[in-house]
Each structure stands twice: as structure tokens, then as C-alpha cells.
Amino acid sequence: MNGVFVSVGSMMPFDRLVQAMDEWAAAHPQVPVEIQIGRGSYEPRHAKWLRLMPVADYRARVEGARLFVAHAGMGSIIAAIEAGKPLLMLPRLQAMGEHNTDHQLATAVNVGNRPGLHVAGDVDDLKARASALLADTGTPPAPIARFADPAFTDRIRAFIEA
Amino acid sequence: MAGKKRILAIASGGGHFVQLLRLRPAWAGHDVAYATVHADMEAEVAPARLLTFRDVSRADWWRLPLTLWDIATILIRVRPQVIVTTGALPPLLALALAKPFGVRTLWVDSIANSEVLSGSGGHAGKVASQVVTQWPHLAQPGVDCWGSVL
Numbered sequence: 001m002n003g004v005f006v007s008v009g010s011m012m013p014f015d016r017l018v019q020a021m022d023e024w025a026a027a028h029p030q031v032p033v034e035i036q037i038g039r040g041s042y043e044p045r046h047a048k049w050l051r052l053m054p055v056a057d058y059r060a061r062v063e064g065a066r067l068f069v070a071h072a073g074m075g076s077i078i079a080a081i082e083a084g085k086p087l088l089m090l091p092r093l094q095a096m097g098e099h100n101t102d103h104q105l106a107t108a109v110n111v112g113n114r115p116g117l118h119v120a121g122d123v124d125d126l127k128a129r130a131s132a133l134l135a136d137t138g139t140p141p142a143p144i145a146r147f148a149d150p151a152f153t154d155r156i157r158a159f160i161e162a
Numbered sequence: 163m164a165g166k167k168r169i170l171a172i173a174s175g176g177g178h179f180v181q182l183l184r185l186r187p188a189w190a191g192h193d194v195a196y197a198t199v200h201a202d203m204e205a206e207v208a209p210a211r212l213l214t215f216r217d218v219s220r221a222d223w224w225r226l227p228l229t230l231w232d233i234a235t236i237l238i239r240v241r242p243q244v245i246v247t248t249g250a251l252p253p254l255l256a257l258a259l260a261k262p263f264g265v266r267t268l269w270v271d272s273i274a275n276s277e278v279l280s281g282s283g284g285h286a287g288k289v290a291s292q293v294v295t296q297w298p299h300l301a302q303p304g305v306d307c308w309g310s311v312l
Contacts, residue, residue: 009176009177010175010176010200011174011175011176011217011219012221054202055200055202055203055205055206056202056205073176073177073274074176074177074178074180074181074272074273074274075176075177075179075180076177077177078177078180078181078184078311078312079180081312100219100220100221100281101281103274103275103276103277103280104274106274106275106276106277107274107276109276110276110277110297111273111274111276111312144312146184147184147185147186147187148184148185148187148309148310148311148312149309149310150187151308151309152185152188152308152309152310152311153185153186153187153188154188155308155309156185156188156189156246156268156270156308157187157188157189159244159266159268159292160167160169160188160189160192160244160246160266160268161165161167162266
């Protein structure tokens with residue numbers, strides 16, 4: 001698609017992100033924007049959207065996009081890193097009813113500091129960063145292996161076989 | 163392989179299951195069945211079996227009986243000797259239900275919990291044989307850090 005792919009995960013709605021990227025799409029009609037809105041109630045008026053796609057299609061969208069925008073969820077972050085695709089994320093906030101804790105703020109700080117991962121503070125920052133990253137995507141995330149470090153999985157194997 | 167074990171690898175949707183998939187080499191060669199909330203993950207885990215359960219969280223606690231039923235059914239069908247999970251609440255129920263049967267269970271707390279253990283992870287110590295965090299600074303008595311999915 002060579003545009004922007006947006007995902008808020010499958011578990012909980014995140015209308016603040018969906019609406020912000022729909023507004024961004026309205027301001028950038030030349031850029032294809034597709035949003036997977038999950039359980040949200042805001043239905044985009046400018047961007048292409050759908051509720052939830054099969055995981056194989058989702059992965060293809062992340063790989064094909066110029067920029068991937070998502071909540072600060074580990075599914076999205078791992079998908080971006082595995083695809084070597086820049087990720088712009090907006091953490092869900094407990095105070096706005098977007099998640100049951102503020103752990104996505106911690107994820108943004110502790111995991112989002114990798115190259116190629118970008119964190120927006122609010123919706124205005126999100127829109128500005130989306131425009132900037134589309135002009136210059138910068139360093140993509142370093143590619144990683146498909147599986148966790150063997151030192152970790154070997155310890156789990158030892159637990160299983162004990 | 164000799165000493166092949168029946169493993170249940172179980173996790174909720176989204177990032178929980180994505181993390182579980184990154185741990186697959188840990189049980190390669192064993193007889194593994196997977197369980198999660200989205201049936202379309204079947205293609206990801208084939209030729210292994212995928213079983214599904216209805217999700218529940220603290221926000222929709224009233225769905226608990228449905229999830230409990232599904233989890234119990236999965237345990238009866240798989241009869242695991244070992245359960246490995248990356249969270250969240252439904253797999254915690256699986257560990258609790260399996261405990262009286264002497265099943266070895268491993269709780270890998272999600273990498274998303276980088277400042278405190280998850281709510282379910284905090285309770286996992288009561289039911290899991292072993293709890294591990296993916297963050298070295300969260301290791302404490304009873305909670306080891308063996309590494310991370312990233």
C-alpha cells in the first residue's frame with residue numbers, strides 16, 4: 001500500500017488514536033491510510049478502515065506500509081520490529097479509560113527507546129510526528145530473529161524437561 | 163524423542179500470544195497444543211493443535227464462568243503435563259485449575275510489564291510452579307529473570 005497502516009490491537013477500543021489518524025488522513029488525501037479499529041466506536045470518515053483482519057493480512061500490511069502507527073502494545077511493537085518497519089506509537093492512558101493500567105507508558109519508555117520506534121505524547125504530537133516520519137522515516141528497527149534468545153528458551157526447555 | 167511431554171502453551175490475544183510464539187523453540191519436539199482467543203492463529207501454529215477460549219479481564223469479570231468452562235474443557239482435552247503461559251487472566255485460571263493435578267506450570271510475565279509485575283503475574287506465584295519476569299530489575303525472591311522475548 002506504501003502508505004500508513006494504523007492498528008489499535010484486538011483487545012480494547014482506542015478511539016483517540018483512530019480519530020487522530022482519521023483527521024490526519026483528511027489533511028493528507030494523497031497518502032493512503034488504512035486503520036484497523038478493533039472494538040472502537042469511532043468509525044473513520046476519511047481513512048479506509050476495518051475492524052479486525054486475519055493475522056497474516058495484518059503482518060502483510062505492516063510489511064507493506066511506509067509507516068506503521070499503533071498503540072504501545074507488545075503485539076504491535078514486535079510486529080514492527082520483526083518487519084523492520086518504523087513504528088509511531090501513542091500509549092493508552094488509564095485515566096482516559098483506554099486500558100486498565102498505565103503500563104503502556106512504561107512500555108513506551110522501556111521498550112520504545114529502540115531505534116526505529118517513536119513515541120507520541122498526545123494526538124497533536126502524533127499527527128506532527130506522522131508527517132515528519134512520512135517525509136523521513138529515519139533508521140528502521142534493527143532486524144531480529146524470529147524466536148527469543150536461545151539462552152531464554154533453553155531455560156524454559158530445562159523447566160519443561162525437569 | 164524420548165520422554166516426550168504433553169505441553170499446553172496458552173496465552174490471551176494480542177501481544178500475549180505473539181510473545182508465546184517467540185518462545186516456540188523451548189518445546190520443539192514435545193507434544194504441544196496451543197490455546198488463545200483468536201481462531202485465525204491456527205495457521206501460525208500448524209501442524210500443532212489450536213484450541214480457543216472466550217476472553218475475560220477485570221473489566222468484564224461477569225464473563226468469568228464462560229472462560230472457566232472453556233479453560234476446563236481445554237485442560238480435559240489436552241491433559242497437559244506442563245503448562246507455559248505469557249498471560250493474562252484466562253491462563254492464570256488454567257494454572258489454578260491444573261494445580262491440584264500436579265501439572266508443572268510456568269508463568270512468563272509479559273514484557274509489557276516493565277515497572278511492576280502484571281496484576282495476574284502478582285497472583286501467579288500462588289498457583290504457578292515457577293514465575294519469571296522478562297525484566298532483570300523486577301526479579302525478586304520467587305520471581306526469576308531468565309531472559310526476554312526481544
